[in-house]
Amino acid sequence: xxxxSVTLAGVELQNPVIPASGTFxxxxxxxxxxxxxxxxxxxxxxxxRSPRFGNDTPRIAECASGLxxxxxxxxxxxxxxxxxxxxxxxxxxxKPIIANxxxxxxxxxxxxxxxxxxxxxxxxxxxxxxxxxxxxGGMSFGTCPESAAEVTRAVKAxxxxxxxxxxxxxxxxxxxxxxxxxxxxxxxxxMINTLLGMRLDLRRRRPLLANVTxxxxxxxxxxxxxxMVYQVYEAVDIPIIGMGGVSCAEDVxxxxxxxxxxxxxxxxxxxxxxxxxDIVSALPETMEKYGMSELKTIIGGAHNG
Amino acid sequence: MIKTVYTIVSxxxxxxxxxxxxxxxxxxxxxxPGQFIDISVPELFLRRPISVCDxxxxxxxxxxxxxxxxxxxxxxxxxxxxxxxxSGLGNGFDMSRCARRTAVIGGGVGTPPLLGLAKRLTAAGHxxxxxxxxxxxxxxxxxxxxxxxxxxxxxxxxxxxxxxKGFVTELLPQAGFDSFCAxxxxxxxxxxxxxxxxxxxxxxxxxxxxxxxxxxxxxxHKTKNGPKRVCKDGxxxxxxxxxx
Numbered sequence: 284x285x286x287x288s289v290t291l292a293g294v295e296l297q298n299p300v301i302p303a304s305g306t307f308x309x310x311x312x313x314x315x316x317x318x319x320x321x322x323x324x325x326x327x328x329x330x331x332r333s334p335r336f337g338n339d340t341p342r343i344a345e346c347a348s349g350l351x352x353x354x355x356x357x358x359x360x361x362x363x364x365x366x367x368x369x370x371x372x373x374x375x376x377x378k379p380i381i382a383n384x385x386x387x388x389x390x391x392x393x394x395x396x397x398x399x400x401x402x403x404x405x406x407x408x409x410x411x412x413x414x415x416x417x418x419x420g421g422m423s424f425g426t427c428p429e430s431a432a433e434v435t436r437a438v439k440a441x442x443x444x445x446x447x448x449x450x451x452x453x454x455x456x457x458x459x460x461x462x463x464x465x466x467x468x469x470x471x472x473x474m475i476n477t478l479l480g481m482r483l484d485l486r487r488r489r490p491l492l493a494n495v496t497x498x499x500x501x502x503x504x505x506x507x508x509x510x511m512v513y514q515v516y517e518a519v520d521i522p523i524i525g526m527g528g529v530s531c532a533e534d535v536x537x538x539x540x541x542x543x544x545x546x547x548x549x550x551x552x553x554x555x556x557x558x559x560x561d562i563v564s565a566l567p568e569t570m571e572k573y574g575m576s577e578l579k580t581i582i583g584g585a586h587n588g
Numbered sequence: 589m590i591k592t593v594y595t596i597v598s599x600x601x602x603x604x605x606x607x608x609x610x611x612x613x614x615x616x617x618x619x620x621p622g623q624f625i626d627i628s629v630p631e632l633f634l635r636r637p638i639s640v641c642d643x644x645x646x647x648x649x650x651x652x653x654x655x656x657x658x659x660x661x662x663x664x665x666x667x668x669x670x671x672x673x674x675s676g677l678g679n680g681f682d683m684s685r686c687a688r689r690t691a692v693i694g695g696g697v698g699t700p701p702l703l704g705l706a707k708r709l710t711a712a713g714h715x716x717x718x719x720x721x722x723x724x725x726x727x728x729x730x731x732x733x734x735x736x737x738x739x740x741x742x743x744x745x746x747x748x749x750x751x752x753k754g755f756v757t758e759l760l761p762q763a764g765f766d767s768f769c770a771x772x773x774x775x776x777x778x779x780x781x782x783x784x785x786x787x788x789x790x791x792x793x794x795x796x797x798x799x800x801x802x803x804x805x806x807x808x809h810k811t812k813n814g815p816k817r818v819c820k821d822g823x824x825x826x827x828x829x830x831x832x
Binding site: 307308313316328337340341343350552556557 | 795802809
């Protein structure tokens with residue numbers, strides 16, 4: 284019998300498999316097709332202070348082994364999430380969740396995080412300073428170490444629960460941003476958000492996405508994400524939630540050997556709605572195949588020697 | 589929603605760039621005409637959402653137009669091949685809101701889901717008029733099938749090669765009806781709703797989708813009742829709900 288449990292900044296998870304924010308809604312679409320209590324946790328749809336429609340459509344474009352999205356943080360706003368979405372999710376998911384928060388100013392991050400901090404079912408705050416699809420917020424805080432640290436400090440001063448900062452890969456040195464977050468008091472790092480990309484519509488000779496650019500995710504980005512998790516693991520001492528193109532139990536193990544303490548599954552939820560459940564059930568036999576008995580002992584294992 | 593594997597029974601060209609694919613397998617999740625299935629195409633990442641034309645207890649029919657890599661690949665699939673899909677997606681048309689005299693109004697490859705609707709409406713005793721618009725005889729489809737159901741069937745073609753010359757809106761004065769259901773390009777739906785301000789209507793929208801089952805917010809439309817996902821809250825919307 285293998286042990287799949289892991290710990291994230293003091294939060295015990297039965298297994299490391301977490302659907303990533305923006306690919307799982309508020310959980311209940313998936314609860315219609317399987318019992319989502321098998322999951323380690325859930326990172327809910329990115330939430331902002333006010334309701335947001337997001338960007339114009341088309342918001343989705345396909346590419347080899349992945350997709351681009353430019354949804355742009357569509358969400359009903361933190362009040363509606365607290366009043367309506369969290370109670371609905373509570374009915375189908377009994378475990379602690381991760382609240383993903385976005386903002387367009389330091390004040391907005393602080394206000395939303397403080398609001399979520401008081402919600403009993405929220406165990407971890409995941410602060411998204413890396414959305415590539417909004418202007419004047421999101422990724423603009425995550426592309427330089429100073430502003431990343433500033434958001435981290437402000438949020439940490441306002442909340443009690445662990446704060447994970449979600450980083451963008453669209454930077455020259457992700458380790459410098461991660462270190463700045465750690466020094467500013469972050470309890471962990473979530474990485475990576477999507478890679479900025481675009482597609483053209485040959486018939487119209489124009490960008491396919493209404494927003495012109497979008498964020499690339501899916502199996503295409505897995506090696507990039509894995510490399511960055513590996514590098515950041517060496518740069519910081521706080522736990523990492525690894526994500527980016529994970530599509531099977533083997534990918535979960537690779538992410539953890541590279542340095543992730545838990546793993547999020549994103550784009551694959553959109554094409555294989557059972558993927559998280561299937562990865563959870565494949566994990567024990569995959570661990571056995573590679574001679575692993577206790578999952579938490581393999582974290583960062585690729586760095587030894 | 590279910591995830592299931594269908595077997596392709598036939599896959600034949602029925603008009604310019606349009607194919608009819610018959611599938612056998614589990615149709616238990618399909619509950620209303622106008623729903624769709626989301627087809628997994630080998631080598632491509634995203635599924636392809638295609639509306640259900642008609643279904644019964646043992647299988648279903650989809651009609652699709654080849655517009656890109658996914659549908660091109662589908663057109664080369666052979667009888668006996670397996671086709672993995674998510675089935676029973678979207679809300680579909682609400683027949684309880686169709687008047688005794690109902691028009692089904694289709695444009696191009698928006699026509700197929702209306703056939704399954706017309707079949708169920710006629711079986712339930714509705715008097716159905718089918719108004720179908722195409723570019724010309726080349727892309728015309730299903731007119732005979734609507735007529736065979738007993739629908740009064742009117743055709744308009746943009747090039748005048750069959751029926752009335754012009755868009756499907758040209759046909760509106762030719763028939764009496766007290767509600768309508770429509771599926772086709774957005775400009776057509778917009779023109780219809782403008783021409784029929786006092787007639788209750790349901791319209792089926794099309795949008796590029798990510799997941800097809802409500803998770804990604806990729807296909808959101810603005811409505812009078814807030815943002816709605818075409819894949820999950822639609823694809824069929826009350827015309828009064830839409831903002832044109």
